[in-house]
Amino acid sequence: MLSLLPLASVALDNGVARTPPMGWMTWERFRCTADGGDVAGGGTSQPSCAEDPENCISERLVRQHAEIMARPEWRGAGYEYLNIDDCWENWRRSPGGKLTPNSTRFPHGMRALADYVHSLGLKLGTYNDMGTETCGGYPGECKDESCSLPGYMGVDAATYAGWGIDSLKMDGCHSVHTHGVLDPAYRCMGEALNRTGRPVLYSCSWPDYIRTAKGEAPVNYTETAMRCNMWRMYNDIQDSYESVSGIIDWVGDHAEANGMLAAQGPGAWNDPDMLLVGNFGLSLTQAKAQMALWSIMAAPLMMGNDLRRLSEEMKAVLLAREVIAVDQDPLGKQGRRVFQLKGSQCGAHDVWARPLANGDTAVVLWNRGVCGTHSLLGFDWPTVGVADASRRMAVRDLFEQRDLGVHAGSFSSFVDLSGVLMLRLSPAEGAEHRGAS
Amino acid sequence: MLSLLPLASVALDNGVARTPPMGWMTWERFRCTADGGDVAGGGTSQPSCAEDPENCISERLVRQHAEIMARPEWRGAGYEYLNIDDCWENWRRSPGGKLTPNSTRFPHGMRALADYVHSLGLKLGTYNDMGTETCGGYPGECKDESCSLPGYMGVDAATYAGWGIDSLKMDGCHSVHTHGVLDPAYRCMGEALNRTGRPVLYSCSWPDYIRTAKGEAPVNYTETAMRCNMWRMYNDIQDSYESVSGIIDWVGDHAEANGMLAAQGPGAWNDPDMLLVGNFGLSLTQAKAQMALWSIMAAPLMMGNDLRRLSEEMKAVLLAREVIAVDQDPLGKQGRRVFQLKGSQCGAHDVWARPLANGDTAVVLWNRGVCGTHSLLGFDWPTVGVADASRRMAVRDLFEQRDLGVHAGSFSSFVDLSGVLMLRLSPAEGAEHRGAS
Numbered sequence: 024m025l026s027l028l029p030l031a032s033v034a035l036d037n038g039v040a041r042t043p044p045m046g047w048m049t050w051e052r053f054r055c056t057a058d059g060g061d062v063a064g065g066g067t068s069q070p071s072c073a074e075d076p077e078n079c080i081s082e083r084l085v086r087q088h089a090e091i092m093a094r095p096e097w098r099g100a101g102y103e104y105l106n107i108d109d110c111w112e113n114w115r116r117s118p119g120g121k122l123t124p125n126s127t128r129f130p131h132g133m134r135a136l137a138d139y140v141h142s143l144g145l146k147l148g149t150y151n152d153m154g155t156e157t158c159g160g161y162p163g164e165c166k167d168e169s170c171s172l173p174g175y176m177g178v179d180a181a182t183y184a185g186w187g188i189d190s191l192k193m194d195g196c197h198s199v200h201t202h203g204v205l206d207p208a209y210r211c212m213g214e215a216l217n218r219t220g221r222p223v224l225y226s227c228s229w230p231d232y233i234r235t236a237k238g239e240a241p242v243n244y245t246e247t248a249m250r251c252n253m254w255r256m257y258n259d260i261q262d263s264y265e266s267v268s269g270i271i272d273w274v275g276d277h278a279e280a281n282g283m284l285a286a287q288g289p290g291a292w293n294d295p296d297m298l299l300v301g302n303f304g305l306s307l308t309q310a311k312a313q314m315a316l317w318s319i320m321a322a323p324l325m326m327g328n329d330l331r332r333l334s335e336e337m338k339a340v341l342l343a344r345e346v347i348a349v350d351q352d353p354l355g356k357q358g359r360r361v362f363q364l365k366g367s368q369c370g371a372h373d374v375w376a377r378p379l380a381n382g383d384t385a386v387v388l389w390n391r392g393v394c395g396t397h398s399l400l401g402f403d404w405p406t407v408g409v410a411d412a413s414r415r416m417a418v419r420d421l422f423e424q425r426d427l428g429v430h431a432g433s434f435s436s437f438v439d440l441s442g443v444l445m446l447r448l449s450p451a452e453g454a455e456h457r458g459a460s
Numbered sequence: 461m462l463s464l465l466p467l468a469s470v471a472l473d474n475g476v477a478r479t480p481p482m483g484w485m486t487w488e489r490f491r492c493t494a495d496g497g498d499v500a501g502g503g504t505s506q507p508s509c510a511e512d513p514e515n516c517i518s519e520r521l522v523r524q525h526a527e528i529m530a531r532p533e534w535r536g537a538g539y540e541y542l543n544i545d546d547c548w549e550n551w552r553r554s555p556g557g558k559l560t561p562n563s564t565r566f567p568h569g570m571r572a573l574a575d576y577v578h579s580l581g582l583k584l585g586t587y588n589d590m591g592t593e594t595c596g597g598y599p600g601e602c603k604d605e606s607c608s609l610p611g612y613m614g615v616d617a618a619t620y621a622g623w624g625i626d627s628l629k630m631d632g633c634h635s636v637h638t639h640g641v642l643d644p645a646y647r648c649m650g651e652a653l654n655r656t657g658r659p660v661l662y663s664c665s666w667p668d669y670i671r672t673a674k675g676e677a678p679v680n681y682t683e684t685a686m687r688c689n690m691w692r693m694y695n696d697i698q699d700s701y702e703s704v705s706g707i708i709d710w711v712g713d714h715a716e717a718n719g720m721l722a723a724q725g726p727g728a729w730n731d732p733d734m735l736l737v738g739n740f741g742l743s744l745t746q747a748k749a750q751m752a753l754w755s756i757m758a759a760p761l762m763m764g765n766d767l768r769r770l771s772e773e774m775k776a777v778l779l780a781r782e783v784i785a786v787d788q789d790p791l792g793k794q795g796r797r798v799f800q801l802k803g804s805q806c807g808a809h810d811v812w813a814r815p816l817a818n819g820d821t822a823v824v825l826w827n828r829g830v831c832g833t834h835s836l837l838g839f840d841w842p843t844v845g846v847a848d849a850s851r852r853m854a855v856r857d858l859f860e861q862r863d864l865g866v867h868a869g870s871f872s873s874f875v876d877l878s879g880v881l882m883l884r885l886s887p888a889e890g891a892e893h894r895g896a897s
Contacts, residue, residue: 055831069806070836078833081753150567232713247642261805262877264741303745304701327832334773360864368698381564388719393698395764396515396516399507406895440699440740 028169037217039224041254042351044190044323046104047088047147049329051260051297053078055159056108057128072128078329081108081128082136091330093143101351102344102407104190104224105140106148107326112161113301115299120175122151122162122182137187144317148224149183153208154197168199170208176215182286184219191216191223195232201239206230206246213250215324217281227251228293233257244286253292253323256283260296260327262304264441267313268391270295272321274361276375287321289355297327301337308442310340311422314386318350319358319375345421348443354380369394372438376407384408385421390438400444401435407448415451420444473652475575476661477689477714477787478726479788481760483541483583484525488734488764492517492596494547494565497892501689501794515766517547518565518853519573522584528606534745537779537829538788541627541661542577543585543762549598555610558619559588559599574624585627586620586663591634592752605636610893612794613652621656628653628660632669632753638676640695650687656795659687663731664688668695681812686817690729690760693720697733697764699741701878705828707732711757714771724758725791732757734764743807745879747777752882755787756795756812782858791817795824798843813844821845821885822858827875838872844885852888 059071072079089105092098101458113123114372124133134147140147152163153170183191191213198204209229216223229251230242233237247254257273260266274295278284298317300310317324326341333341358377365371371391379385386407388400404412418427418434422445427436431452438444474571493515498507509516526542528534550560561570569670570586589600590607602611622629630649635641648664653660666688667679684691690738693711697703711732715721723728735754737747754761763778795814802808809827816822822842825837841849855871860881864873866888873882 048743051832056833070833070874074836075833146718219831262832263830264700266830304743306741306743306746308740309743336771393700393703395488395739396493396507396512399511437507442740 036154037225039222039290040226040292041435042353042355043321043324044104044224044253045101045347045351046148046324047092047102047107047326047328048104048108048297048331049080049084049146049264050108051299052302052329053080055110057125058114059157060144072406075084077251078106079128082131085136086139088157088330089140091442093145094160095340098144099112100344100347102326104148104257104325106145106150106190108192109150109152109157109159109194110161110293111377112157114161116162116175119179120318121212121256122179122211124448125177133186136192141187143295144427146185146189146241148192149188150192151197152193152194152204152443153199153212153229154195154291155196156194156197158194162359163197164193164212164281165198165208165401168197170204172207172211173215174208174211176212177218177352178264180212180215182218183216183223184221188223192226193228195228199326202233202237205232211413224252225250227254229254231255236246242283248286248288248291252290253294255294255296257295260299260302262299262302264305264309265377267299267305267309271316275363278359284357284359287355288359292321292323293447294323297325298341300331301326306441307336308315308439310326310337312389312441312443313316314343314346315422316337316375316389319328319377319385319387319445320353321350321352321357321377322349343422345424349377349385349421349445352385353379354378358385365391368392370398372400374402374406378408379447383451386440386446386448388436388444390440390442392440395440397439399435399438400438401433403433416448417451419449421447473593474659474662474689474725476659478727479757479790480606481541481651481762482538482784482788483543483585483761484529484539484765484767485541485545485585485734486517486762487545488699489739489766490517490521490738492547493595495551499541500596503777505539508675513801515564517544519568520712522573523576525578525767526577526582528740529582533779533802535581535687537781537784539761539763541585541630541762543587543627545587545629545801546589546594546596546631547598548586549594551598553599553612553750557615559612559616570623570625578624584624584627586625586627587629587631588616589631589633589635590642590666591632593634595633599841600634601630601649602635602645605634607641609648610652611645611648613649614655614839615657615664617652618651620653620660621658625660627661627663632665635669637669637673639670639694642669647687647782652700661689663745666691668692678718679720681719684727685728686725688771689727690731690825691865692731692733694732699736700740701746704736704742704746708753708810710750712800715796721794721796724792724794726790729760730794732759734762734776737777738765738770743878744773744777745876747774748877749826749880751777751780751783752859752880753812754824755783756814756822758787758789758792758794758814758826761787768804780859782856784862784885786814786816786822786858786884787883789816789822791815795822798845799839802828805829809835809837811839811843815845816884819887823883823885825873825875825881825883827877827879829877832872832877834876836872837875838870840870853885854888856884856886858884
């Protein structure tokens with residue numbers, strides 16, 4: 024029942040991301056705060072670094088975040104990657120055709136930045152685009168819209184590896200979004216990275232661009248998982264609970280389509296996009312919901328926030344040890360939505376469940392209601408995949424790190440509005456000595 | 461320019477609510493946590509007091525909140541009313557036809573509760589419904605759906621006054637929602653309250669029920685303002701930012717329709733419903749947005765939260781002294797939406813403005829975007845009603861209580877996503893000695 028999926032063994036064999044990657048990434052919070060002007064990916068003008076120096080995409084921003092993430096509480100929790108997203112490049116390639124980081128914002132260059140990040144025990148990621156330009160208009164990997172191969176991929180892969188880059192996100196703006204164009208391009212970049220001999224986590228926006236193209240055959244998640252360590256399936260996250268809910272609903276609705284869930288496993292992860300925790304749009308209750316649902320989905324935990332300005336409450340959500348343990352469970356099996364009650368302002372809820380390596384089961388009860396008071400929500404064992412409907416199971420609250428007693432057959436509890444209860448269910452014989460609360 | 465509106469002088473002349481009422485109300489957070497069963501207003505089952513004693517609609521809940529609200533920081537800020545919403549009554553009237561509070565949940569009765577609340581220097585409000593039953597199914601003011609007059613209104617008004625009640629909300633479930641039925645009923649209840657000789661704040665759901673009835677003539681806000689101290693125009697608020705935004709948009713879109721804005725003034729207030737601050741659905745940023753926009757709308761500040769469980773950050777939002785001063789400004793003139801940029805994820809924003817009694821102008825810049833980083837938003841003087849486009853004005857941040865300098869003609873600043881900047885603009889000649897920051 025809990026054996027590894029066959030496809031997991033054919034995932035990209037670069038040795039990285041055996042559990043979902045954890046770290047921080049510039050995009051969600053800092054966007055293209057850079058050289059000013061219109062940014063295609065955002066739709067409107069972003070602040071420039073001149074207007075907003077504190078939030079400028081720069082080596083200073085990355086170093087500040089690296090210094091925080093190197094602290095024992097963050098590093099010990101598993102956060103590792105510092106990923107620069109779009110808008111880090113100079114507007115033009117060098118006369119020799121190489122990429123260079125913006126000379127004003129990265130005055131010491133990428134090699135020095137990678138060395139610094141590595142000296143702190145962390146990893147550095149960067150970004151490019153499988154098109155003529157990145158979403159922000161900086162140089163892309165392709166020489167034309169149809170991405171004649173190999174474009175700049177060979178030379179850029181060597182550049183990234185030479186800098187000591189540990190992760191590369193490949194976006195898909197300014198390209199033709201067909202299987203005919205994107206499939207060979209994403210294969211080519213992955214092979215170019217492999218040829219460098221450096222293990223580089225390869226993060227692909229490929230499925231999302233195929234999904235949104237008109238008239239194309241469905242995404243081939245089986246191949247995606249063989250080529251990429253993680254991949255975006257759906258819309259960019261935005262700083263709102265509505266956006267979080269929309270992503271979770273989409274994953275719940277499409278888990279079985281095109282082999283999306285079957286394809287994932289160690290080394291190959293579905294990526295619902297960044298964590299908003301600590302930004303403007305989620306309440307503390309909603310922040311816990313995102314953290315819990317991302318973890319039960321075995322999602323990469325890439326924070327898209329400002330670590331320099333994080334309340335203690337939000338920090339505790341991001342460091343919730345037993346929640347992260349579910350995300351990082353070595354079985355690596357993405358959880359599923361096993362129940363949904365829609366349509367009512369009061370009582371609407373999801374139940375998600377995930378089998379864990381030691382035979383335990385993780386469960387998230389998510390209250391989708393908005394009508395004032397908390398709701399009494401529950402589930403029975405078969406719904407969450409515990410086959411013996413009357414088995415005695417120890418139930419533990421993973422955010423509160425508190426045992427909730429031994430229960431037979433079912434469990435129910437009040438759950439905050441727009442919030443979750445995240446639980447671990449363990450066969451009671453192994454847990455009874457812990458005692459029930 | 462700043463003279464009182466003519467209609468303000470014909471508002472209900474019971475002497476109460478010369479500035480927008482401030483206090484706390486049970487509904488938004490505690491709903492009908494009472495006797496169990498289906499609640500019409502909520503749509504589904506609510507927890508019962510047996511399941512959820514801490515949140516039970518009871519004298520205990522009211523006393524606990526009264527004891528908190530009597531503390532100098534709350535009372536000093538202006539919070540005054542403790543209002544019980546639906547689900548406080550016994551299921552049936554007494555053999556003599558009188559209302560009685562639920563004997564289990566209010567064992568000492570309403571007179572004792574009012575005495576206790578008064579002893580703390582606070583006021584007690586209660587609730588009934590202009591139909592055969594309240595929304596929760598408890599006894600209403602009418603004997604039939606068409607509300608033949610006077611129903612129970614005379615006897616109940618005497619009961620409320622005898623208990624020492626200071627405020628009465630009249631809902632409209634289980635009634636025919638026409639001018640023909642509701643207009644005479646709301647008049648009748650108001651007159652019955654006046655006949656008791658006790659000043660009772662009269663809060664009417666009347667306009668909202670007329671608004672949602674099919675085929676009816678528009679709401680007559682002019683009469684509403686003559687009959688009621690405050691009135692609900694639009695949907696019940698729910699615990700989400702989407703609900704808050706929807707209400708503000710509706711007020712912005714309908715301010716000029718049917719004389720809604722012209723009707724309000726001291727003693728007579730448009731009521732966009734309760735404050736969610738401190739509940740589950742609003743982030744700290746969004747909580748400030750609701751507080752700011754309610755204050756610029758001269759809205760009643762009725763908290764619908766759990767004062768026993770309130771973070772220090774949320775408490776600070778509710779106690780923001782200079783924001784409340786705008787809400788309570790003696791001119792009593794509701795602010796207007798003077799600019800709106802819709803339709804983009806980045807850059808969408810509202811500007812609201814309100815003239816104040818001393819000639820200052822309050823302004824709220826509300827960032828409606830969701831795309832990651834804050835936005836640089838601004839306005840010029842004529843947009844917010846300062847006629848002299850080049851006048852030097854001192855600008856003050858009302859949440860931060862910080863001077864932002866003297867500006868001529870326009871002002872701009874970064875504003876957090878889903879957040880606000882709330883400002884007071886004062887002619888610079890009176891402010892220059894304060895100095896610019």
